[in-house]
Amino acid sequence: MSTTDSDADGSSRELLNATNVKKHFPLDEGLFDRLFGDSQVVRAVDGVDLTVHAGETVGIVGESGSGKSTLGRTVSRLYEPTDGSITFDGEHIETHSGRELRPIRRRVQYVFQDPMSALNPRKTVGESVARPLTVHDIADGAAKWDRVADLFEEVGLARSQLDSYPHELSGGQRQRVGLCRALVTEPDLVVFDEPVSALDVTLQAQILNLIDRLQRAFDLSYLLISHDLNVVRQVCDRIAVMYAGEIVERGTVADIFGNPQHPYTRALLDAIPQVGGGRRSGRTSLGGEPPSATTPPSGCRFHPRCPEFIDGSCSGRKPALQAVEGDAGHEAACHWLDRSEAERVTHTPPSRAEREVIQESSGD
Ligand SMILES: Nc1ncnc2c1ncn2[C@@H]1O[C@H](COP(=O)(O)OP(=O)(O)OP(=O)(O)O)[C@@H](O)[C@H]1O
Numbered sequence: 001m002s003t004t005d006s007d008a009d010g011s012s013r014e015l016l017n018a019t020n021v022k023k024h025f026p027l028d029e030g031l032f033d034r035l036f037g038d039s040q041v042v043r044a045v046d047g048v049d050l051t052v053h054a055g056e057t058v059g060i061v062g063e064s065g066s067g068k069s070t071l072g073r074t075v076s077r078l079y080e081p082t083d084g085s086i087t088f089d090g091e092h093i094e095t096h097s098g099r100e101l102r103p104i105r106r107r108v109q110y111v112f113q114d115p116m117s118a119l120n121p122r123k124t125v126g127e128s129v130a131r132p133l134t135v136h137d138i139a140d141g142a143a144k145w146d147r148v149a150d151l152f153e154e155v156g157l158a159r160s161q162l163d164s165y166p167h168e169l170s171g172g173q174r175q176r177v178g179l180c181r182a183l184v185t186e187p188d189l190v191v192f193d194e195p196v197s198a199l200d201v202t203l204q205a206q207i208l209n210l211i212d213r214l215q216r217a218f219d220l221s222y223l224l225i226s227h228d229l230n231v232v233r234q235v236c237d238r239i240a241v242m243y244a245g246e247i248v249e250r251g252t253v254a255d256i257f258g259n260p261q262h263p264y265t266r267a268l269l270d271a272i273p274q275v276g277g278g279r280r281s282g283r284t285s286l287g288g289e290p291p292s293a294t295t296p297p298s299g300c301r302f303h304p305r306c307p308e309f310i311d312g313s314c315s316g317r318k319p320a321l322q323a324v325e326g327d328a329g330h331e332a333a334c335h336w337l338d339r340s341e342a343e344r345v346t347h348t349p350p351s352r353a354e355r356e357v358i359q360e361s362s363g364d
Pocket of ligand 1 (some may be wrong): 026064071
């Protein structure tokens with residue numbers, strides 16, 4: 001969680017800024033569509049604004065297919081954006097390519113869910129971790145190996161494991177190697193894509209604690225992608241909730257968990273599994289399927305599944321992200337926020353106090 005790195009005016013330095021970022025993939029279409037121009041795209045990310053300040057951890061949550069990984073890969077420039085602006089440490093990088101991207105590759109690292117995908121099975125893990133030092137002309141010879149060995153110790157691996165091959169290590173050890181590989185270039189920003197979802201609960205806690213400690217030790221900023229709200233709650237400062245390629249709510253951990261405004265956020269929270277079985281409240285179940293990323297619903301993309309659907313408004317007009325009264329920095333995109341006090345009284349989403357009562361009475 002947050003360390004400090006402030007501008008002269010005392011505000012935290014903006015490390016990554018994405019504005020109206022879109023990433024559309026061409027659909028694998030038939031010859032007829034290609035010839036006659038009826039082409040469609042997969043709108044994986046569809047107009048997202050996102051900021052990561054120096055030293056903070058921002059979480060992206062949402063169901064499978066909501067566009068989290070595509071957003072992470074686009075803002076870290078593993079993918080070329082279809083549209084929008086991306087700045088890293090003040091420099092526009094949205095159209096960078098080849099040589100221009102090299103320093104970005106060094107300063108922004110991406111940790112994949114499956115560390116095996118980033119490790120060469122025919123090379124020792126020491127060699128894989130050391131490779132970026134050669135690629136980026138950072139260190140060579142004894143200095144290179146000293147640096148890699150120090151990192152291994154920092155993440156709780158033995159020096160002797162430098163000579164292991166990926167298949168000889170456990171899932172937790174491989175994830176630690178993945179962290180070494182990300183940290184070896186001394187990045188400023190690390191993007192974690194589901195960093196613990198392949199691990200059992202005990203190992204998850206160990207790796208999340210390690211990720212937290214490394215942030216302070218190496219002065220890092222994090223973007224953490226997870227479908228698991230418990231994970232983002234443990235390590236994030238701010239959270240953005242994604243649905244069908246868009247951010248529908250964002251705020252601090254306290255905002256999202258204590259005063260969720262978007263019905264989708266509330267449904268995700270209520271679906272969190274509890275220790276001993278069951279869900280958080282069982283009140284709002286997330287029925288239906290996520291929408292097509294090719295032809296998303298009109299208006300609010302969540303409206304076909306929304307338990308608080310207002311006829312007409314929700315299907316007719318896309319709600320913009322707007323400030324939640326009383327919570328600085330907390331924003332949600334829901335038409336209920338536009339309604340007058342009188343209308344809210346007759347049909348209001350449950351308040352924080354009501355939610356607590358519902359949860360208590362359901363025995364959580
Ligand atoms: N390379 C690609 N080509 C075409 N469509 C893609 C590609 N990558 C992702 N998509 C589509 O974009 C949408 C968003 O996928 P994405 O993987 O970003 O979601 P996600 O929230 O990270 O889900 P998950 O956790 O399952 O990976 C999905 O409809 C997916 O099928």
